[in-house]
Amino acid sequence: MSTHRHDASSISNVSSSSIVQIAFDLNPIPHHCGYCNTDGSCSAGLYLTSSVSLRKIHSSNCGYCQTKSGKISFGVVASKMLVDDYLLLMDRGWRKCGTYYYRSLMDKTCCPLYTIRCDANNFELSRSQRQVIRNMNRFVNEDIEPGQHIKISSEHQASASSSLSTTNKSKRTKSTSIQSKSTTNKSNNEINLNQWIKTQPNTTAIQLIRHMLTNDTPPPDELLNRLRSRQKRWYKKLLKLKTQNKLSSETDIHLLIKRFDRMKTNSIRSLEQMLQFNEKPKNKFEFRLVRSYPPCEEFTRTLIESHSIYERYQMKIHGDAKSECSFSQYKRFLCQSSLEKDCSRIPSSNIPSCGYGSFHLQYYLNGKIIACSVIDILPGGVSSVYFYYDPKFGFLKLGVYSALKEIELTRRLAHEIPDIKYYYLGFYVHTCVKMRYKGQYKPSFLLCPETYTWHSIEKCIPLLNAHKYARFESDPIKVDENEETNVEQLKLRVGRQVVTPLEFQAYNERYFFHVLELLKTFAKFAGRICANHFSFLMDGSALLLLKQLREFNRHPVEGISAGLIDESNPYAWNVILVGPADTLYEGGFFKARLDFPKEYPIKPPKMKFISEIWHPNIEKNGDVCISILHEPGADQFGYERASERWSPVQSVETILLSVLSMLSDPNCDSAANIDASIMWRDDRAAFKKKVSECVRKTLEEM
Structure with missing residues (x-):
């Protein structure tokens, strides 16, 4: 299978x-939380829940x-x-x-x-x-495969037929004389089937045969419903005999009834019985x-x-x-x-x-x-x-x-x-x-x-x-009694706090409405029993990023703008950097993106310029190479001090300010673009011309 x-x-x-993450509890049990001395409304109460990311x-x-x-x-x-x-x-x-x-x-x-x-x-x-x-039982008990069993049987039949051929020839002469005798006996001992049926007990098999002999219509449903699957096949065979006009005294009725009796419920082996092997297979x-x-x-x-x-x-x-x-x-x-x-x-x-x-x-x-x-x-x-x-x-x-x-x-x-x-x-x-x-x-x-x-x-x-899609419920007015569409009143767990939807909406309104749509979809498919008892649990890193984005937009830095690429994903940002005044990049609008790991702020994000830019510390594919974006700890090559590298106290604002500073003052000792570094050092005029082309392209893209 x-x-x-x-x-x-x-x-x-x-x-x-x-x-997002959801935690739902079907039968919430009120309890006292030892962490915050509440009735269990804190995140510590999630021990009875299932946690999922939508x-x-x-x-x-x-x-x-x-x-x-x-x-x-x-x-x-x-x-x-x-x-x-x-x-x-x-x-x-x-x-x-x-x-x-x-x-x-x-x-x-x-x-x-x-x-x-x-x-x-x-x-x-x-x-x-x-x-x-x-x-399977034959294979386990006797070590005989299904095809192998047929082969052995055919070989046995072939040898048996050759040994019996001589005997059959000798019996052929006798059968001719016996045949004439049997015909006479058959006519003398012919059974009146209708009379014989009347003398038999009223079993299901007798009822079916009696109905066959006296009616051309199917037996009543009450009688057929009492039959098991094997007995139904027996009934179909009986029906076939009748259509062939073979249901008469010539048919061995006794044999049919005996076979039917063997198919009674108490004689059919159960699944458990059939799955048993021999004691010594x-x-x-x-x-x-x-x-x-x-x-x-x-x-x-x-x-x-x-x-x-x-x-x-x-x-x-x-x-x-x-x-x-x-x-x-x-x-x-x-x-x-x-x-x-x-x-x-x-x-x-x-x-x-x-x-x-x-x-x-x-x-x-x-x-x-x-x-x-x-x-x-x-x-x-x-x-x-x-x-x-x-x-x-x-x-x-x-x-x-x-x-x-x-x-x-x-x-x-x-x-x-x-x-x-x-x-x-x-x-x-x-x-x-x-x-x-x-x-x-x-x-x-x-x-x-x-x-x-x-x-x-x-x-x-x-x-x-x-139709490939079908509704199986025949009652046209019956609906999903467990459907849940109202999710606005759900309790949202953010960190260790329980907040209302309006409070959560303050973090990022557009992201909140996206989450709300996902919650509605989940509630519709999961049903009220689940939806009315689950809590919304947000990643701490996502929450921190939303807070930093909100603060950044409340107090913008000159020459920098930022926002989410997709309102459903707080881990990917769009950034526009305006070239600093009195630098070669002045007047340019350089587009970049920041991709944050789930471990943020423990690990730093990665920054990549989307706009074409020529700089010794920016690779030709746009990847930014700067100390603040390198993982915390000592530099194995000894070029950077640990204090210059990333630390969790840094923020998105400090990253972008460092990149602006890097545009003004390239570091050729640790170059990511070797060609740009050589040009900056040996041919400043060519470098300036190359950067001017990049600035012009950014203005055309706006």
Whole structure:
């Protein structure tokens, strides 16, 4: 079951810039804070919350229909996610890939992604699924592969037919005389079928046969609803015999009824029974459930072996290049997680013995890993994330087998904790034929993208055949009862303070409205249960930058202007420097940008001129080389003193003033542009002409 292939690609196109962080608490518990002696309104009270950084709605290439920028989704990156929070998000159409949680914009994306789950306690095995289990059992118990079994059977039949050929010839003469006898006996002992049926007990099989003999209409629904899937197939065979006029005394009715009785509920082996191997199988096949986050010792020990299987699987099954399935990519995709194993909101009596969180279910054959299921165990069920296997064992149909094993795990956990009753298969993608296999695990239900109610997949398929986006809820007036649109009254946590939206708006009004739109989008998709209890938590560095920008614009410095490049990102600034008077750069309007790291002010920003500029301390590509922008500490080459380099007490204003000073007084002893440095020293007239051209170009660009 190579599930969720789209998950890997969905995270690759997400911007790495952090925008905002959200912390939400579904059931806030009032408490006394030992840090600030409050009722828990400070940031120390976030220990019961999930923390996420919002991303903007973005488009990416679709992995199903290959449409460029056709996949449209909204997502968050979580540094901490509690299991009950994630369950609520999943029941509103969210999924995760590593630490990235996302939801498709169903009415806009090219291939809508419908959340699908199976009722594990009422799961019914299909004939093909039973065959997959039989093939696996035969391989483990007898070391016979499915194709090998057929070959052995055909060889056995060939040898048996040759040995019986002589016997058949001798019997052929006898059969001629017996045939005439049997015809006479048949006419003498012919059974009146209608009379025989009347004397039989009123079982379901007899009722169906009686109805067949006396009616041309289908049996009543009440009678058909009592049949299991195998019994329904028996009924179809009965119907075929009737249409062929073979349902008569010539038919072995006794055999049909005996077969029907064998298919009664108490005679059908359960999933758990079928998945059992013999006591002494020829192959040793075992399963180990190991925690992947935080990683347990067993998981860490087998990490290299697991990656080698993942690499072979991706290259063979999905055609990936070796560089696309590196060890770092494997860890980021299937090992990194933010799903917490502990949640104080869940009573200990509702926690299974294995706990909640992220796990790998490893498949061992004779002591070696051959496959692995990546799963999340949540308070309401088991969520399948990904599955990979050694391609040389593809003949075992491990994809199907792993899904059945995960359903069996869900049922086992349900015996321990009854609420763990659903098996989440990820997304059902009706527009991609190869992803429709998820609907074969019945009973399955799809999530309505408008009302967030669950509906039988049999009911949904006709709607999806007509339109790729469909509302499954039949009640036209029913709406999402948990939708949240009012976020203006949310409490915003800034540092250790709780501020009102108006107070936060004072930091930067345009940035605040951008954040407000993101909050509205998140609240709409997360629902009122989450939105009414989450707090807005801002990065300290972003807050500091907004404060410095506000102060800079309140008290501007002559010859310098600054602002955000994108109102959604406080870490990137536009700057315009006016060439200082009485210098070669006088009269020029030089555009530059400042890019701040998340570690600001511990680490300095980087500055780059966008306008063309000729200066010994500015590289030809525009990068500024000045002591104040170098990381704090001693210079390994001894050119700069530590006091000249960056320190956290510096500000944006001091950086820009230093750059203006550098324009007036170049430092050729530590040149970044060697050609400009030589020209400044040896040919001042040529240098002046070059700078004059740069000044003229800046005026033309204005």
